[in-house]
Amino acid sequence: MKALVMTGKQEMKMEEREIPTPKDNEVLIETAYAGICGTDNALFNGLPGSADAVPPIVLGHENSGVVKAVGKDVTNFKEGDRVSVDPNIYCGKCFYCHIGLFEECDNLSAVGVTRDGGLEQYFTAPDTVVYHIPDSVSLKEACSMEPISCGVHTMHIMDNIQPHMNALIIGDGYMAKIFAQLLRAYGVQDITMTGRHDDLLAQEQKQLNLNHVVNTTKEEIPSNYDIVIEAVGTPETQEAAVKHTNKGAQVMMFGVGAPGQTFSMNTYEIFKKQLTVKGSMINPNSFEDTLALLESGAVDITPFQANVISLDEVEGVLNHTTPKVGKTVVAVNPDLK
Numbered sequence: 096m097k098a099l100v101m102t103g104k105q106e107m108k109m110e111e112r113e114i115p116t117p118k119d120n121e122v123l124i125e126t127a128y129a130g131i132c133g134t135d136n137a138l139f140n141g142l143p144g145s146a147d148a149v150p151p152i153v154l155g156h157e158n159s160g161v162v163k164a165v166g167k168d169v170t171n172f173k174e175g176d177r178v179s180v181d182p183n184i185y186c187g188k189c190f191y192c193h194i195g196l197f198e199e200c201d202n203l204s205a206v207g208v209t210r211d212g213g214l215e216q217y218f219t220a221p222d223t224v225v226y227h228i229p230d231s232v233s234l235k236e237a238c239s240m241e242p243i244s245c246g247v248h249t250m251h252i253m254d255n256i257q258p259h260m261n262a263l264i265i266g267d268g269y270m271a272k273i274f275a276q277l278l279r280a281y282g283v284q285d286i287t288m289t290g291r292h293d294d295l296l297a298q299e300q301k302q303l304n305l306n307h308v309v310n311t312t313k314e315e316i317p318s319n320y321d322i323v324i325e326a327v328g329t330p331e332t333q334e335a336a337v338k339h340t341n342k343g344a345q346v347m348m349f350g351v352g353a354p355g356q357t358f359s360m361n362t363y364e365i366f367k368k369q370l371t372v373k374g375s376m377i378n379p380n381s382f383e384d385t386l387a388l389l390e391s392g393a394v395d396i397t398p399f400q401a402n403v404i405s406l407d408e409v410e411g412v413l414n415h416t417t418p419k420v421g422k423t424v425v426a427v428n429p430d431l432k
């Protein structure tokens with residue numbers, strides 16, 4: 096089989112490998128699609144993701160495919176099942192697992208980060224992190240279950256989302272678009288999104304039924320909000336997120352900055368407005384809600400999975416030598432249905 100192996104920092108090589116044999120508790124999956132995200136960019140450049148990727152490793156933590164074989168202890172999957180994998184594997188033994196804060200697991204491992212993922216024709220995963228996908232959800236959509244589930248986790252860890260709350264999404268990338276749909280699905284009525292290009296914002300406003308859009312290259316964010324989701328990760332946007340808050344607001348820091356990055360905020364206002372500023376890290380227990388949202392159509396990412404490429408083109412995208420518009424999805428085997 097073909098495997099796209101990250102062999103070092105900013106280095107990838109297409110290798111011919113044996114199809115892996117699933118262990119007793121594992122499922123062997125023939126990859127249909129794999130998504131590329133900011134985490135892959137970080138890993139490719141030698142930076143940490145949710146965990147460290149040590150080369151040689153096959154990336155591809157966002158993936159979908161069809162079961163090819165199962166280990167002897169696997170009872171809930173069989174050859175031919177359509178599946179997606181929640182990449183994150185919690186140890187179950189550390190303090191944070193014991194208190195239910197799985198995302199902070201001391202021994203986090205992940206498919207496509209610490210063990211080989213979807214950027215190869217076949218990969219394995221423990222049956223505990225494999226999910227059946229319903230017929231109405233395509234394998235292409237299913238490869239975005241992981242990013243959607245990270246947004247769902249943000250919804251899970253917010254307090255008491257209510258229809259009267261207004262929301263600001265900072266950024267208009269793939270995750271920002273997912274957040275627009277999630278906030279709507281969770282009952283928020285008034286949603287504003289910021290971006291940097293009028294034409295894109297106009298299109299997004301229509302596609303996502305946004306109440307307001309703001310081009311921050313030429314206008315100020317006009318109001319304050321009860322919910323602010325920061326989905327860019329720069330000091331400027333993080334500062335703006337905390338600034339544009341109503342009393343009692345929740346600011347969710349989703350955009351990932353560089354590990355040493357800082358920003359400034361008015362701590363008196365945090366006290367006076369009783370703000371919550373919270374990070375949101377990965378996606379424990381979020382795949383079932385993700386499935387429900389995809390199945391109902393409340394979340395529809397198909398218009399945004401715009402950049403479909405082959406395995407051979409992945410390095411160019413990670414190197415930024417190939418221009419990209421929209422979410423990049425690798426069609427490893429698009430003939431799988």
Ligand SMILES: [Zn+2]
Binds near residue numbers: 131133156157241242
């Ligand atoms: Zn991702």
Ligand SMILES: [Zn+2]
Binds near residue numbers: 189190191192201
């Ligand atoms: Zn743990």
